[in-house]
Amino acid sequence: MMLLKLLYTINSCIWFKVYKKGMIDLKVTIQSIFIIIGLVVATILGVSAQSISYYINEQMPIISLATSITIVTLLSIGLFIFIPSFLFISKKLGKELATVFLVLTILIGLPISGWSFFVWAMWMG
Numbered sequence: 001m002m003l004l005k006l007l008y009t010i011n012s013c014i015w016f017k018v019y020k021k022g023m024i025d026l027k028v029t030i031q032s033i034f035i036i037i038g039l040v041v042a043t044i045l046g047v048s049a050q051s052i053s054y055y056i057n058e059q060m061p062i063i064s065l066a067t068s069i070t071i072v073t074l075l076s077i078g079l080f081i082f083i084p085s086f087l088f089i090s091k092k093l094g095k096e097l098a099t100v101f102l103v104l105t106i107l108i109g110l111p112i113s114g115w116s117f118f119v120w121a122m123w124m125g
Contacts, residue, residue: 028093028094028097031090031093032093032097032101035083035086035087035101038079038082038083039079039080039083039104039105039108039109041079042075042076042079042080042083042109042112043076043108043112045072045073045075045076045079045116046073046076046077046080046112046113046115046116047112047115047116049069049072049073049076049116049119049120050069050119050123052068052072053065053068053069053072056068056072065123066123066124069119069120069123070120073116073117073119073120076112076113076116077113077116077117080105080108080109080112080113083101083105083109084101084102084105084106087101087102
């Protein structure tokens, strides 16, 4: 019982939605994990888009560097746009949890997307 109280106080608005019966909502936990993984992947794609495009060009020389950096940049920005829209479409997350993920996406997504767009614009000349 003490563990459930601790989970409720620590994670009431962050990771787990603990019900009064003491059960953890598995769907909310899985959605939270997928959102976090999506944010991490979008951040990695956005920060290292140039290195990833060089790697893609080395593995498949038929794809030009400009095309590969465009694809990686648009994928990163698209993930940062998809995650908040997914939060609004699936209303299974609580209001507090959705707000936390939305603020997190904005705080991470705007600088990373700005950097990705800057690098992409410099590549395009």
